[in-house]
Amino acid sequence: MPSARPARTGRRPGRLAGLLTVVLLLALAAWTVLGLQPPDPSPADAPAGEFSAERAFVSVERIAAEVHVAGSPESADVVDGLVETLTELGLDTRVQTAVGARAGGAGETRMARVQNVVGVLPGTDPTGRLYLMAHHDSAEAGPGAADDAAGVAALLESVRALTAGPALRNDVVVVLTDAEEACLCGAEAFAASHPLAGGGVVLNFEARGTSGPPIMFETSRGNAGLAAAFAEAAEHPVASSFAVEVYRALPNDTDFSVLLDDGDFTGMNTAFIDGAAGYHSPQDTPDRLSRATLQALGDNALALTRALGGSDLTTLAEPGAEDATYFPLPGQLVQYPGAWVWPLAGAALVAVAGLVLALRARGISSLRRTAGGALLALVPLVLAPSAAQGLWALLVAVRPGYASMLDPWRPGWFRLAAVAVVLTVVLLWYALLRRRVGPAPLAAGALVWLAGGAAVLAAVAPGGSYLAAWPALVGALTGIVAALAPAGPVRVLAALLTGAAAVVVLAPTAALFFPALGLSQALAPSVVVVLAGLALLPAAELLFPDPDERSRLAAAAVPVTALVGAAFCALTGLSVDRFDAAHPVPSRLAYLLDTDRGEARWVSTETTPGEWTDRFVDGPGSLGSDYPYLAGREVQTGPAEVAELSAPEVTVVSDDIVGGRREITVRITPRRDDVRLVDLELTVDGGTVVRGRIGGRAVPEDAVGEDRLRVTFHALPADGLQAGFTVEGDGPVRLRATDASDGLSGLPGFEPRPDGVDVAGTHGADLLLVTAVTELG
Numbered sequence: 001m002p003s004a005r006p007a008r009t010g011r012r013p014g015r016l017a018g019l020l021t022v023v024l025l026l027a028l029a030a031w032t033v034l035g036l037q038p039p040d041p042s043p044a045d046a047p048a049g050e051f052s053a054e055r056a057f058v059s060v061e062r063i064a065a066e067v068h069v070a071g072s073p074e075s076a077d078v079v080d081g082l083v084e085t086l087t088e089l090g091l092d093t094r095v096q097t098a099v100g101a102r103a104g105g106a107g108e109t110r111m112a113r114v115q116n117v118v119g120v121l122p123g124t125d126p127t128g129r130l131y132l133m134a135h136h137d138s139a140e141a142g143p144g145a146a147d148d149a150a151g152v153a154a155l156l157e158s159v160r161a162l163t164a165g166p167a168l169r170n171d172v173v174v175v176l177t178d179a180e181e182a183c184l185c186g187a188e189a190f191a192a193s194h195p196l197a198g199g200g201v202v203l204n205f206e207a208r209g210t211s212g213p214p215i216m217f218e219t220s221r222g223n224a225g226l227a228a229a230f231a232e233a234a235e236h237p238v239a240s241s242f243a244v245e246v247y248r249a250l251p252n253d254t255d256f257s258v259l260l261d262d263g264d265f266t267g268m269n270t271a272f273i274d275g276a277a278g279y280h281s282p283q284d285t286p287d288r289l290s291r292a293t294l295q296a297l298g299d300n301a302l303a304l305t306r307a308l309g310g311s312d313l314t315t316l317a318e319p320g321a322e323d324a325t326y327f328p329l330p331g332q333l334v335q336y337p338g339a340w341v342w343p344l345a346g347a348a349l350v351a352v353a354g355l356v357l358a359l360r361a362r363g364i365s366s367l368r369r370t371a372g373g374a375l376l377a378l379v380p381l382v383l384a385p386s387a388a389q390g391l392w393a394l395l396v397a398v399r400p401g402y403a404s405m406l407d408p409w410r411p412g413w414f415r416l417a418a419v420a421v422v423l424t425v426v427l428l429w430y431a432l433l434r435r436r437v438g439p440a441p442l443a444a445g446a447l448v449w450l451a452g453g454a455a456v457l458a459a460v461a462p463g464g465s466y467l468a469a470w471p472a473l474v475g476a477l478t479g480i481v482a483a484l485a486p487a488g489p490v491r492v493l494a495a496l497l498t499g500a501a502a503v504v505v506l507a508p509t510a511a512l513f514f515p516a517l518g519l520s521q522a523l524a525p526s527v528v529v530v531l532a533g534l535a536l537l538p539a540a541e542l543l544f545p546d547p548d549e550r551s552r553l554a555a556a557a558v559p560v561t562a563l564v565g566a567a568f569c570a571l572t573g574l575s576v577d578r579f580d581a582a583h584p585v586p587s588r589l590a591y592l593l594d595t596d597r598g599e600a601r602w603v604s605t606e607t608t609p610g611e612w613t614d615r616f617v618d619g620p621g622s623l624g625s626d627y628p629y630l631a632g633r634e635v636q637t638g639p640a641e642v643a644e645l646s647a648p649e650v651t652v653v654s655d656d657i658v659g660g661r662r663e664i665t666v667r668i669t670p671r672r673d674d675v676r677l678v679d680l681e682l683t684v685d686g687g688t689v690v691r692g693r694i695g696g697r698a699v700p701e702d703a704v705g706e707d708r709l710r711v712t713f714h715a716l717p718a719d720g721l722q723a724g725f726t727v728e729g730d731g732p733v734r735l736r737a738t739d740a741s742d743g744l745s746g747l748p749g750f751e752p753r754p755d756g757v758d759v760a761g762t763h764g765a766d767l768l769l770v771t772a773v774t775e776l777g
């Protein structure tokens with residue numbers, strides 16, 4: 001046997017104590033995770049000054065009765081209803097009709113004609129403006145009960161509760177935006193041209209799922225003041241400064257991003273994200289929306305509005321000096337200044353160094369051995385998240401319908417399985433090495449990574465440093481105590497304390513992070529679970545037999561138990577989460593008709609087409625030109641029968657040379673029903689598009705200046721879209737005009753989806769595109 005076997009580990013506690021410790025820690029994990037869950041909805045007869053989800057739900061049902069995508073007649077009805085409701089509540093309410101414009105992906109510009117509903121609740125002695133924002137349009141495939149009728153309804157009910165009490169000090173501006181789904185164009189138009197958009201503090205309410213706790217996941221920069229206000233006022237303060245860091249690194253946008261880009265606003269963005277399978281889909285119906293979620297959303301909206309509406313906004317409306325660190329504990333939010341991040345990471349590093357030296361001084365582990373433990377800790381750090389990702393690959397192999405889903409319909413058991421898989425890898429690694437390397441060097445070596453991680457995060461994503469700093473700090477301090485006083489009870493207490501610190505800090509973040517990324521991206525949240533697993537090694541050690549016992553069976557029992565747990569959770573998940581009409585396999589299919597060529601094609605953005613989609617497509621293909629939602633993507637295509645449909649009519653209104661430049665004005669008129677958008681691609685051979693003006697608004701400067709200009713315009717005026725272009729150069733000018741509507745039924749060769757297969761919740765999932773090129777000479 002290796003001579004450097006741990007020399008002085010003291011009297012070993014009994015395994016019953018170990019079992020009790022682990023059960024306590026598991027219970028603590030469950031308690032912290034359940035503590036995030038939203039409350040019971042308040043009944044319709046709740047006191048007038050309170051928020052009631054049941055009252056708000058009436059608005060959800062009205063707004064989300066049907067799909068109400070920007071520009072549709074259903075959307076116009078929703079706008080009328082919102083104006084009526086806010087006016088009845090006593091707000092001076094107007095509709096802002098304007099054209100919004102945003103740079104989109106793949107070099108395109110997106111524009112939309114929008115109808116924002118803006119109402120004002122004047123303050124008694126305003127120090128600034130508080131903006132309450134949500135979007136009233138839905139995505140094209142579903143009625144948008146969660147996204148974002150819930151946000152709008154939460155604001156309406158909050159405003160009702162406010163008007164039942166004394167007026168607030170500050171002005172409250174309710175901004176219900178249009179065309180968020182199309183291009184964030186409502187928010188853009190508001191920020192760009194509304195007289196009330198002078199700046200202030202914004203609270204935006206969004207959804208990326210149908211249930212779960214509303215999470216305050218995004219803030220303006222320098223959020224210390226706002227985070228403190230949130231921690232103090234919010235009734236269900238679920239937020240993590242790590243989410244802020246993650247979101248800043250992702251390309252995702254909401255209306256809130258538009259206002260932040262504008263520069264005059266500070267604020268906080270809240271969304272609920274669980275139940276992501278229903279997001280943007282036909283299943284985003286009122287009956288699927290969690291009323292508990294609605295209650296939490298409204299409780300927070302009302303409480304924050306009262307707090308911020310009554311406080312001095314002059315400092316909060318300006319970016320603060322620093323970002324705060326904050327994370328949830330059951331029922332509250334821990335928050336402390338960003339200035340503490342480095343000292344904490346430093347303290348963790350010093351404490352871990354202290355532990356390493358204490359282990360050496362007590363003859364428990366040499367420096368070399370601890371370094372070996374640290375090196376070996378890389379194995380679970382890399383392998384365990386990969387194993388969790390592998391679990392998803394396995395689930396997709398068993399059930400191919402999961403292939404294009406972010407998260408399954410009922411992901412709960414699968415999430416537990418992913419956690420169990422991570423713990424299995426950690427425990428297996430530990431079981432294989434603990435006799436050879438020793439429990440102490442392995443646990444201390446793992447803490448080296450946690451402390452190092454805390455420092456790295458402090459440098460690159462300070463809001464996330466807490467995840468590693470606290471477990472490392474507490475783990476090292478308790479480890480030092482256990483090394484210096486190696487009595488059985490001390491070891492149990494040390495393991496319990498270090499485990500508790502890891503669980504309290506990491507379990508809620510993991511529980512928020514899994515739904516945020518979905519099981520299809522289980523790798524990243526699993527890293528959080530590995531960190532917890534490594535910090536829990538001293539507790540796990542109590543379950544193992546004495547290293548001298550040489551009982552392989554007893555040692556194997558620990559990882560095997562975790563493995564059995566993983567298998568049980570995965571199999572239960574598979575039996576609980578079956579596809580049916582209410583929980584369908586999502587599918588994406590578009591139909592593209594080129595009337596110039598008399599050619600039609602089926603197109604799908606599913607990377608591995610599902611059974612139904614596969615009838616239409618026969619392999620990867622390219623489309624030859626860029627189309628909305630399909631541009632720049634690998635697509636699957638297949639031949640289709642040509643439908644009797646016409647491309648939009650393009651008529652030249654005027655064509656003049658002014659100051660050596662050609663100015664062309666055209667009118668684009670769809671020749672079929674329910675056209676939701678028109679995509680225009682203007683090309684000038686060997687020349688430049690210098691200016692564009694579409695639907696009465698200039699195309700943003702940074703989109704012009706090339707030989708090609710591409711603009712997708714949503715929510716067209718009833719009499720067609722007028723577009724003016726200024727071009728330089730003598731080369732021929734060509735305009736490709738494509739119009740798009742939603743729904744494929746009635747097309748020749750189309751076979752309806754069977755029960756259990758439905759339109760996916762991605763934009764453009766059931767798109768019908770008709771395109772033609774007009775030579776403008």
Ligand SMILES: [Zn+2]
Nearest residue numbers: 147148206207
């Ligand atoms: Zn939304």
